[in-house]
Amino acid sequence: MTFSHRLPRELRPNALTELLAEKKKAGAPILDLTESNPTHAGIEYPAGFLSCLASEAAARYEPEPFGLPSARETIAREYGAPVDRVVLTASTSEAYSWLFKLLCDPGDEVLVPRPSYPLFDYLAALESVNVRHYGLFYDHGWFIDFHTLERAIGERTRAIVLVNPNNPTGHFLRSHELEQLCGFGLPIISDEVFRDYQLNPASDSVPTLQDLDATLVFTLNGLSKTVGLPQMKLAWTIANGPRDQVAEALARLEIIADTYLSAGTPVQCALPSLLELRGPVQGQIMRRLRENLAVLNASGLRVLDVEAGWYAIVAQEEGSELRLLREHDVLVQPGYFYDFENPGYIVISLLTAPEIFREGIRRLRLG
Ligand SMILES: Cc1ncc(COP(=O)(O)O)c(C=O)c1O
Incomplete structure (x- = not known):
């Protein structure tokens, strides 16, 4: 049987995904600093809003x-x-x-x-x-x-x-x-x-x-x-x-x-x-992004200026995403997922729930 070349040949998960699966299987409480799904991030939608469907x-x-x-x-x-x-x-x-x-x-x-x-x-x-x-x-x-x-x-x-x-x-x-x-x-x-x-x-x-x-x-x-x-x-x-x-x-x-x-x-x-939900939802998201960004900017970590969007880019040693997950149960994305030329960056989501974000950043500082 053959499959289209439009799909990747190699279907093996990358090292970070494998490590995450192992950690989850072992029941480790992961601090996920990559959360960018607003419906998982504690954003509140007005009660009954689905009735419009x-x-x-x-x-x-x-x-x-x-x-x-x-x-x-x-x-x-x-x-x-x-x-x-x-x-x-x-x-x-x-x-x-x-x-x-x-x-x-x-x-x-x-x-x-x-x-x-x-x-x-x-x-x-x-x-x-x-x-x-x-x-x-x-x-x-x-x-x-x-x-x-x-x-x-x-x-x-x-x-x-x-x-x-x-x-x-x-x-x-x-x-x-x-x-x-x-x-x-x-x-x-x-x-x-x-x-x-x-x-x-x-x-x-x-x-x-x-x-x-x-x-x-x-x-x-x-x-x-x-x-x-x-x-x-x-x-x-x-x-x-x-x-x-x-x-x-x-x-x-x-x-x-x-x-x-x-x-x-x-x-x-x-x-x-x-x-009509734009006002309340965007208001919450903007507050969340600003609050997390303030925590990050006060952390002493080297953070690239954030002008817009839901993400922040933080300088970290190459390969630190694996170490952070292995040793500190913190999930971040390596810059290479986004094709950064310089391997010394990670990407984190500013949409992450504030308590997870604070603790995750504290552990990031431990190195
Ligand atoms: C830049 C950008 N465009 C598009 C999308 C996908 O949006 P949609 O859910 O409408 O496909 C995303 C999702 O994260 C995104 O980051």
Whole structure:
């Protein structure tokens, strides 16, 4: 039997996952500093909020490739975008896969930031698309290394992926970077799922690329981070750019969307009510992120400046993730999960419950 080359050959778990499984089997109480699932992190949702999923309208099935008109109108209104440019999917991960299908043939390339979110390798491989990296560099804030971006562009480059703000660096696009980025004339996919979580008031505010019309741009967001409800499975893409390019792109995207029809009806009907949770949920998440960041910044550990998003990057010796788990029962992510060039960093989630975070940081300081 053979399997597709789009999937990894080697399925063995990595050393950290193996050690974690051993520890759990032995009943060790793990302090998990990687928790980024808001539904596991003690975020409170208003009592009874799920009742909005049970509307009568959800009993009917209306197959609409880009999603129900009422749900698309809600997003159009909330984000100030024309409704015919709003496309609903079950997740932003799915939106990536549709956009890679739309823009790439097998063997084509997309440019992805480094360091960044590890899922891109899988999302691209599953579409038979190759990932090429452009660098982000740190200088009390993260910036795009445009030399690496220019070098990465080749004949088969079909899109530039921007994670704005980035997971885990918190990099977001500066105005001078925007101009340079548009100058390449390539379609841009701007993942803005963390846009509501800006932590450094001294920074410029995170710009959305949603209104950009110089080049074809797809802006992604969804319920996972905006209202801390990843289990709802609803995300939105807003397309913009030169009018004829947008029209052509949407006409083709509609074929993909019509093939999958993936956004669920109950969640689409509930969208206005779910978006009302943004205030209370984002308020709690922001307080959590700030509180944990203050603990971390006061800890004496070397922490890179955090400007936005849910993560912090801490300097630690190479390989310390294994030692921290083995000796102190503390789970962190090694920087190499995110393709850091410098191996001396770990990544921790600022969403972690405060009592776990404090004790975890205390143990991190023990080294
Ligand atoms: C940058 C980024 N984009 C997208 C996602 C996935 O969101 P979704 O649940 O909508 O697929 C994540 C999840 O952590 C993320 O970090």
